Amino acid sequence: MKEIKAAEWKANPFTAIGKEWMLITATKDGVTNTMTASWGGMGVMWGSDVVYVFIRQSRYTKEFIEGSDSFSLTFFPESQRKNMAYIGSTSGRDEDKIAKTGLHVVMDGDTPYFEEAHTAVLCTKWSKHPIKMDDMPEDVRERWYGDGDWHDMYIGRIEKILVKE
Numbered sequence: 272m273k274e275i276k277a278a279e280w281k282a283n284p285f286t287a288i289g290k291e292w293m294l295i296t297a298t299k300d301g302v303t304n305t306m307t308a309s310w311g312g313m314g315v316m317w318g319s320d321v322v323y324v325f326i327r328q329s330r331y332t333k334e335f336i337e338g339s340d341s342f343s344l345t346f347f348p349e350s351q352r353k354n355m356a357y358i359g360s361t362s363g364r365d366e367d368k369i370a371k372t373g374l375h376v377v378m379d380g381d382t383p384y385f386e387e388a389h390t391a392v393l394c395t396k397w398s399k400h401p402i403k404m405d406d407m408p409e410d411v412r413e414r415w416y417g418d419g420d421w422h423d424m425y426i427g428r429i430e431k432i433l434v435k436e
């Protein structure tokens with residue numbers, strides 16, 4: 272893969288994240304877990320290029336992000352859609368999702384990403400922000416948090432963007 276600068280990244284976040292989805296992946300104590308996400312963003316914060324991801328309390332991947340200093344976002348060709356749907360509907364607590372999909376983990380230092388991705392965004396975990404129930408409209412709270420499984424927002428400082436040549 273070839274490294275590009277954030278300013279050269281052609282992705283439209285509304286389609287890349289919202290429609291095509293991404294995997295959020297982290298490694299803790301030598302074990303890697305991943306989940307599908309379609310909420311999040313990319314932008315600029317504290318003078319750096321960053322991504323924002325939103326992870327519910329119940330996700331096993333959260334434990335890996337908490338236990339690591341970094342994580343990646345990976346974006347895939349349409350041919351991986353079925354695997355992404357599976358990774359987004361099964362927990363790594365119950366199955367070895369990565370083995371089942373046949374995806375291959377590549378490590379860049381301590382940060383995992385997938386060989387099959389067309390784009391990998393490698394991030395330092397920079398900060399964590401609980402999404403507070405009190406601060407949101409009631410209809411949002413009822414629609415998305417009826418079960419109390421709230422999101423934490425993590426800001427990742429982009430260290431490297433790799434794209435398939």
Ligand SMILES: Cc1cc2nc3c(=O)[nH]c(=O)nc-3n(C[C@H](O)[C@H](O)[C@H](O)COP(=O)(O)O)c2cc1C
Nearest residue numbers: 306307308309310326327330331332359361362363
């Ligand atoms: C299309 C799609 C988008 C998703 N987006 C998110 C998201 O942005 N945040 C989140 O916490 N869960 C999201 N999920 C749910 C997780 O991917 C799912 O619960 C997954 O099984 C968690 O796996 P884990 O327990 O191994 O971490 C999404 C699932 C799908 C299928």
